[in-house]
């Protein structure tokens with residue numbers, strides 16, 4: 001069902017200092033930068049081989065990532081698995097009794113389709129499933 005880790009999401013207060021760290025000190029290459037208004041974030045994808053780190057900065061305090069930062073501070077936010085058929089995956093996860101944050105796929109970064117699984121169903125790890133735009 002899950003073909004590989006798509007990305008690791010990291011919550012940051014500000015993108016520029018985070019980019020100095022990831023793009024500078026850690027020498028990762030920026031692959032994409034986008035405001036995802038629906039999720040209340042500006043996101044940057046950095047290449048790590050075929051996978052990515054996704055830096056997430058909130059557009060305001062009153063967003064999911066803004067509230068996460070207020071509660072827990074910056075750091076690891078979610079793990080994202082890649083799938084080829086997000087609708088079938090959502091159905092299979094629902095049948096397995098997993099609690100979803102998103103019952104339907106929504107638009108994510110770079111035109112992907114995404115859905116989040118509630119951390120209560122995944123042992124405390126906020127989990128995202130991603131169907132990249134290329135395999136629509």
Ligand code: ZN
Nearest residue numbers: 009054080128
């Ligand atoms: Zn993500």
